[in-house]
Amino acid sequence: MNYRNDLILRAARGEKTERTPVWMMRQAGRILPEYREVRAQAGDFKTLVETPELAAEVTIQPVDILGVDAAIIFSDILVIPDAMGCTYEMVEARGPVFPQTIRSEADLKQIHIADPTELQYVTDAIALTVKQLDGRVPLIGFAGAPFTIFAYMTEGKGSKTFSIAKKLLYADPSFAHKLLGMITQSTIAYLKAQIAAGAAMVQLFDSWAGILSPAQYREFSGVYIREICAAITEVPVTIFAKGAWFALEDFGGYPCRTVGLDWNTDPAWARQLVGKDKTLQGNLDPCQLYASPELVTAATHQMLDQFAGGPHIANLGHGVYPDTPVDSVKAFIEAVKSYSKA
Amino acid sequence: MNYRNDLILRAARGEKTERTPVWMMRQAGRILPEYREVRAQAGDFKTLVETPELAAEVTIQPVDILGVDAAIIFSDILVIPDAMGCTYEMVEARGPVFPQTIRSEADLKQIHIADPTELQYVTDAIALTVKQLDGRVPLIGFAGAPFTIFAYMTEGKGSKTFSIAKKLLYADPSFAHKLLGMITQSTIAYLKAQIAAGAAMVQLFDSWAGILSPAQYREFSGVYIREICAAITEVPVTIFAKGAWFALEDFGGYPCRTVGLDWNTDPAWARQLVGKDKTLQGNLDPCQLYASPELVTAATHQMLDQFAGGPHIANLGHGVYPDTPVDSVKAFIEAVKSYSKA
Numbered sequence: 001m002n003y004r005n006d007l008i009l010r011a012a013r014g015e016k017t018e019r020t021p022v023w024m025m026r027q028a029g030r031i032l033p034e035y036r037e038v039r040a041q042a043g044d045f046k047t048l049v050e051t052p053e054l055a056a057e058v059t060i061q062p063v064d065i066l067g068v069d070a071a072i073i074f075s076d077i078l079v080i081p082d083a084m085g086c087t088y089e090m091v092e093a094r095g096p097v098f099p100q101t102i103r104s105e106a107d108l109k110q111i112h113i114a115d116p117t118e119l120q121y122v123t124d125a126i127a128l129t130v131k132q133l134d135g136r137v138p139l140i141g142f143a144g145a146p147f148t149i150f151a152y153m154t155e156g157k158g159s160k161t162f163s164i165a166k167k168l169l170y171a172d173p174s175f176a177h178k179l180l181g182m183i184t185q186s187t188i189a190y191l192k193a194q195i196a197a198g199a200a201m202v203q204l205f206d207s208w209a210g211i212l213s214p215a216q217y218r219e220f221s222g223v224y225i226r227e228i229c230a231a232i233t234e235v236p237v238t239i240f241a242k243g244a245w246f247a248l249e250d251f252g253g254y255p256c257r258t259v260g261l262d263w264n265t266d267p268a269w270a271r272q273l274v275g276k277d278k279t280l281q282g283n284l285d286p287c288q289l290y291a292s293p294e295l296v297t298a299a300t301h302q303m304l305d306q307f308a309g310g311p312h313i314a315n316l317g318h319g320v321y322p323d324t325p326v327d328s329v330k331a332f333i334e335a336v337k338s339y340s341k342a
Numbered sequence: 343m344n345y346r347n348d349l350i351l352r353a354a355r356g357e358k359t360e361r362t363p364v365w366m367m368r369q370a371g372r373i374l375p376e377y378r379e380v381r382a383q384a385g386d387f388k389t390l391v392e393t394p395e396l397a398a399e400v401t402i403q404p405v406d407i408l409g410v411d412a413a414i415i416f417s418d419i420l421v422i423p424d425a426m427g428c429t430y431e432m433v434e435a436r437g438p439v440f441p442q443t444i445r446s447e448a449d450l451k452q453i454h455i456a457d458p459t460e461l462q463y464v465t466d467a468i469a470l471t472v473k474q475l476d477g478r479v480p481l482i483g484f485a486g487a488p489f490t491i492f493a494y495m496t497e498g499k500g501s502k503t504f505s506i507a508k509k510l511l512y513a514d515p516s517f518a519h520k521l522l523g524m525i526t527q528s529t530i531a532y533l534k535a536q537i538a539a540g541a542a543m544v545q546l547f548d549s550w551a552g553i554l555s556p557a558q559y560r561e562f563s564g565v566y567i568r569e570i571c572a573a574i575t576e577v578p579v580t581i582f583a584k585g586a587w588f589a590l591e592d593f594g595g596y597p598c599r600t601v602g603l604d605w606n607t608d609p610a611w612a613r614q615l616v617g618k619d620k621t622l623q624g625n626l627d628p629c630q631l632y633a634s635p636e637l638v639t640a641a642t643h644q645m646l647d648q649f650a651g652g653p654h655i656a657n658l659g660h661g662v663y664p665d666t667p668v669d670s671v672k673a674f675i676e677a678v679k680s681y682s683k684a
Contacts, residue, residue: 158502160500160502161663163628163629163663163665166627166629166632167629167632169629170629170630170632170633170637171632171633210552210585210606212606213605213606213627213659214606214608216627243552243585243606245587245588246587246606246607246608263555264552264554264555264556264585264588265588266556266588285508285555285558286505287505287508287509287511287512288512290508290509290512290513291512291513295512317555321503321505
């Protein structure tokens, strides 16, 4: 595929680019009134995720409206447990809830390694999006990192501590590794299907990385992320592990191309740990976008300066919050484009 | 006051001790059946906090039953906003809720700098506890760090992101500093009253430190923690800032004696950042206590080895979880005592 704007792919490969590419985690959905219209049309969140025409539409909105340098397919990391037979419901104002959790070897009989054909609604949405984008910008595919998916499948809902999930790591590590292995196999096949459908890069989200100790992270999360990175040879892979500052040095040795940083992480320090070769992504605090556009612009310039000296993809340090003013979002994107060109 | 066991005070002063002292955050309450009986007798959480006889009773329980080297007064960090005029309710299975939040300069008129006499139920509980402990072990007093209290007073409830609180830091920093200043003044007077009543050490809990960027942490949290440390010259001060690994080097320069580490933090790395003079506290993962007593013992030995080479107070890396098996808790405490003596 030839892209009219392939800045992000070149930056991900570590090449020098004429300016820094920019996109935002959670850019598809949440902040745009145009998204909320499609969401209302779909009725509920899962219907939107599972309807390729609507998912493609909200995926492309930020490219049209905000001018980002990449689209990311509108979907959810929880489609993997869903396809494995551990279904979730999205409860308004509460988040995902799993009626049946997986907490023991016996429970593993209820689930299976997902076949990508069970997630055809995602690959169809990707194919449709790529067709409609028509080479304007690349499309990013994604999945949850196995530990984060494990945390939801065992805990059964969101949690501040995920103490049920963590308890299982200590109390039944053999079961934990079996479930993590099944999630990993499902995820590799799923990401390969996304790439076959047209995803030009993929990102792994380890949203709950920060609840593990460094040793536990290596054993129960890092090893599976590495396995996925090694299996995905077709396109550049990005790892975003929120709160896992203690794993940055490890990521530097993984067969991935880009390491995403959350807003707690000093870019110069991360560069030392990750090494010179990889691309860094991030990391403006999404709450910074609550400030006036002038302050957002100044903070974005400062952030770009901190990443100077190595390949960089500009982004926030976490997903954009739903009530973020669109003007500040636009100020962020414009500031990256103009300042990094100069 | 002469203590029969003053290990923790000597360790906090950086002196060599015959073995490592040990206590657990949240040791008073939650895990012991004896606590749950007193809790039931009190009826609700706030009554227990506000009744000196009952608070003293549950404070002393872990000294009697678990053999820890210090008591920590049973209370809540939210008594400060309560005394300032921003009252909270403790809602079962949901946590604290503030009917009136403080989000603007105008809202500041609803509150005042708390006078310690408004928190006499705490100082009475401390005096009673010290009397009943009768020199067995020292009693630790505590307060929330100003930013964490600010987060609750503005957000109005617990939150994963505290995005309302953080938004105010960016959108109205002048208001934020005014409220933080009022909390800081309230906290200094409150801690001094705790010390006058008999607290032999005090700890500041910055539970939500980890949601700030390093620069923001310095501006909106660190500066006030430092101010409190400088004001409390009577007894050793401990800082425990969960998730604020990026502030460890700063803490090394603060006028405090002990720096607590969460379970994400490698003790040897923290020692380099904090420096040789201070005492480190921590940091077994509280979820480790879900494992068998044998595994807990092994993990505790490993943790003690990691802290070797500098003054250390053994603890968990966060508060003990309510459903932790008491046998594993005892295994942790015994393992610290026997292994560090050998």
